Amino acid sequence: MQHLFGECSPGYGEHTKETGAFEEGWKRVKNTSAMESAAPGWTHVPSGYPSLPIYGVTTHYWGDGFGLHLVKSADEMRSILADLKANRWIDKRTRVIFLEAMLYNGNVDLFTSLTLVFELSETAGVFSRHHVQTFRLHQRPGTIGYIYVLLEIIYVIILLYSLWKEAKKAHAGGLAYLKGAWNIVEIFNFFLAFTAIALYGFKAVYSSRALAAIKEGKDQVHHFRSAVNISLVYGWFLAFLTFVNMMKFLRLLRFNPFLAKLTSVFRGMAGEFSSFSVYLFLCMSAFCFFGYLKFGLIVTEYSSISKSFSTLFQMSLGNFYYYELREAAPILGPIFFFAFICIIFLALMNFAMAIIDSALPEMRNHDMPEEDRYFIQGLWERFTAFFGFWKAPAAVCRKRTSRQSLSLCRLSEMFPMLQQRNFMLATASSRSALPPQTTAQTAAAVKLPAPRARRQWRWPPGPRERRRTPQKATKPAKSK
Incomplete structure (x- = not known):
């Protein structure tokens, strides 16, 4: 093909x-002292700030390149663009063009970043993509701003207190602490929380720098x-943190009888469903790679492996791409479509329903633990009793199954008996200190039962011991 094309464009x-310096018209700079006086747009500008890659249609790009700042005046902008066009700033070696604009809405105090991406392929094709991101640089003004700051401080205090409690729990449990699933979730929650706090500080620093650059008129x-x-x-870390904290509320669902039974269903089918998930993943992977290799160059939905997985998942939910497959391959397209529907949508989904149905009998035989059964009820009673809306009845003690409630009930039932016993002991002790006549009068006034003599019994009796019965003393006969 050399006789048809004099030069090939590399990928x-x-x-x-290219990362060098050029003069106008893409001429190499021979004198390094001329680099400082070079026209803007012809010198490579590295990305000296933290940046994420900018994604296009075919690949991703970083923030460096040959760039220049367009002024606000429309006439000056036209003259700059005309000069770039005359010197062929965009030529056959150009691979991507970024157009970045920043908008500000003072009514809602929000900034909007608009990035237009134009990719120029080696075959003279153009692919476009855009990115729109809205964010806030200023702190919220007025009273609402102080409320936000107060809530952030309270959150940090609660986070540090929770970290201290979990550290004590982990120190007491040792390696057994890591065996709990919710403990791993708690560790991940702390990681996300402190990362979000660090990013919040970096965001405040770079926001102040951007606002200072606007005032000083810099780049x-x-x-x-x-x-x-x-x-x-x-925003990503804040979304993950919110998701994890909302998932932690699932622990409260175990106090609901119906949801506790539903959780037992998932626990009962965990082993079988994990094996089924592996089988389903292998089948989906087979169809994914077949679609990527057969239709990747023709159908956009199968142009990459990730898009193929996404397309097949949408097809399993009912969003079909039948006509695109039929146009790409009139024979293999419909065969691929109907094979996927029959194997994945009909057979494997019915297998999943059979696994769930086999775990339902365990739900009927599930009993909640006694500690969890009345936890919410007791928590609500304590909460209302704290504010004075609910008061426990004095005569009737509700029947509870937890150990603490049973102890309280028994103590409340024994309290009158203990009071009576204490009064009797106090009366007996005071009675023993009085003279015999006063003691008899006190016992008659209080109507206490007469004290009985205690007998000591030994069983079985020894060989030399025998039961003795008290005998009445006989009076001597009077002499006539």
Whole structure:
């Protein structure tokens, strides 16, 4: 093909991209002293700030390149673009063009970052993509801002207290602490929380730098790009943190009888369903790789492995792409479609329903632990009793199954008997200190039963011991 094309365009890569300095018209700079006076847009500008890759249709790109800042005036912008066009700033070696714009809405105090991506392929094709991100640089003004700061401080205090409690629990449990699933969730929650706090600090620093760059009139693109990227990552971690904390509320579902039975169903079918998940994943992978290798160059939905998985998952939910497959391959397309529907949608889904149905009898035989059965009821009673809306009845003690409630019930029942016993002991002790006549009068007034003589019994009696019966003393006969 050399007689048809005098020069070939190499593919783009991080190791093959150009990073030098040029003059207008893409002429190499021979004198290094001329680099400082070079026109803007012809010198490679590295990305000196934290940035995320910018994703296009075919690949991703970083924040470096040959860039220039367009001024706000429309006439100056037209003259700059005309000069770039005259010197062929965009030529056949250009692989991607970024157009970044920053918008500000003062009514809601929000910034919007708009990034347009134009990819130029080696075959002179153009693929476009856009990214729109909205974020906030200023703190919320007025009273609502102070409320937000107060809530953030309270959250940090609660987080540190929870960390201290979990550290004590982990120190007491040792390696057995890591065997609990919810303990692993708690560790992951602390990791996300402290990472979000660190990103919140970085966001505040880069936001202040971006606002200072606006006031001083410096290059705002890099500052705003860093602020946008950190705000984006902070939003990701905040979303994960919220998700984990909401999932922790699932622990409260075990106190509901019906949901506790439903949880027992998932626990009972965990072994069989895990094996079924592996089998389903292997079948999905087989169809995914077949679709990627057969239709990847024709159908957009199968252009990558991730898109193939996403497309097959959508097909299992009812979103079909039958006509695209039929146009790409009139014979293999319909065969692939109907084979996937019959194997995945009909057979394997029915297997999953059979596994769930086999675990349902265990739900009927499930009994909640006694500690969890009345936890919510007791918690609500304590909460209402704290504010004075509910008061436990004095005469009737509710029947509870927990150990603490049984102890309280027994103590409340024994309290009058203990009071009477105490009164009797006090009366007996005071009676023993009085003279005999006073003691008899006190016993008659209180109507206490006469004290009985205690007998000591030994069983079985020894060989030399025998039961003695008290005998009445006989009076001597009177002499006549």
